Amino acid sequence: MNTADLGLPVDVPSTALFTDHYELTMLQAALRAGTAERRSVFEVFTRRLPNGRRYGVVAGTGRVLDAVENFRFDPDLLGFLRDRAVVDEATCDWLAGYRFGGDIWGYPEGEVYFPGSPVLRVEGSFAECVLLETVILSILNHDSAIAAAASRMSSAAGGRPLIEMGARRTHELAAVAAARAAYVGGFTSTSDLAAGFRYQIPTVGTSAHAFTLLHDRERDAFRAQVESMGRGTTLLVDTYDVAEAVRTAVEVAGPELGAVRIDSGDLLLVAHRVRQQLDELGARNTRIIVTSDLDEYAIASLAAAPVDAYGVGTQLVTGSGHPTCSMVYKLVARADGAGPDAPLTPVAKKSSGGKTSLGGRKWAARRTDADGAAEAEVVGTGPVPDELAGRQLLVELVKGGRVVGREPLDAVRDRHIAARAGLPLSATQLSRGEPVIPTEYVHGASGS
Known part of the structure; x- marks a missing residue:
């Protein structure tokens, strides 16, 4: 072996x-x-x-x-x-x-x-x-x-996809095991490539705030990502002003934009505003992904929000309080x-x-x-x-x-x-x- x-x-x-x-x-x-x-x-x-x-x-x-x-x-x-x-x-x-x-x-x-x-x-x-x-x-x-924490989160998500994103919050080998256990508990994908390689778990990811900050303008960052990854990519929209970023994202990628990710703020309020803005801009099929230190309680609180997927890190890989x-x-x-x-x-x-x-x-x-x-x-x-x-x-x-x-x-x-x-x-x-x-x-x- x-x-x-x-x-x-x-x-x-x-x-x-x-x-x-x-x-x-x-x-x-x-x-x-x-x-x-x-x-x-x-x-x-x-x-x-x-x-x-x-x-x-x-x-x-x-x-x-x-x-x-x-x-x-x-x-x-x-x-x-x-x-x-x-x-x-x-x-x-x-x-x-x-x-x-x-x-x-x-x-x-x-x-x-x-x-x-x-x-x-x-x-x-x-x-x-x-x-x-x-x-x-x-x-x-x-x-x-x-897996128990993942199961509770999966239940709270009510069928919406969950992304395991905890590799940077735990030991590098524990992160691989955690991604596997999260998949058992109902998560659909992981950000950890080692887990994807070893266990054939689907892997996902696009960019962090550092990529936006690297460029002179947010528009330049979005354009570079779309040109590299296609219009179906996920753009991170909370580096500066969310409303302005969403508008720019749709201008750059068009209504075919795959998703936007929100990583800070009042996620319930921001998600509703972003959904309304996307719809008004004609991007009705653009999904909303939320991250930002979620646990099962936060996920449950977003049940009525127009959220399409959740990314979970710290709380998952620490067993949501029970490691x-x-x-x-x-x-x-x-x-x-x-x-x-x-x-x-x-x-x-x-x-x-x-x-x-x-x-x-x-x-x-x-x-x-x-x-x-x-x-x-x-x-x-x-x-x-x-x-x-x-x-x-x-x-x-x-x-x-x-x-x-x-x-x-x-x-x-x-x-x-x-x-x-x-x-x-x-x-x-x-x-x-x-x-x-x-x-x-x-x-x-x-x-x-």
């Missing part, structure tokens, strides 16, 4: 060091104790949604699959571990042959989730599973947070012995303080009402009730170390739109509230 596909610099050949120090020291101790090969089940879930959010969005699964596939310890990485004395020589020898050979099940990417949903289940030996904790969480927590989903990766079952047929025993943290968890390998299903709308997220151990057997949510992603769950990004995006549509209407409300459906737990014998 090309490391560029993972959003990595070309000189980083592996995802193996995208992990915490203690993952390797746990491995070393388990190898010495003879427990490293015990069959284990880890699950990723969150105990609660971010404050006020009514649903979560699973995003980053495709990147997780790439990261697992590319989790290798080459000689340079092993040399680093030896030089820093992170682990002993016996552990380095074990890591030299590391390949994940277990199974991974999870909610399909784009699906919605709720507190307690087992969004990912990783099964294999303790040794091979524990090493993946940090990289899996770093991807899912980041991408799912961005993580607080997902955790917990051991929920382990074998009583080292043999492959040893029965699984449920295990769980039992300490107080709100961090308890439910032991046992989980299944999950979504119960619907008579109208087909979701009414509960059901999470259980043991046999799946017959009435829920056809509504199970987890799908196979990795089998025996081989990735089997890759799919096109457009399919993921379509799934999210369908999953969101299957929730009660209150899911799209922007006001603070509890999860739109409850999580119910069914306890049974968790078996192997």
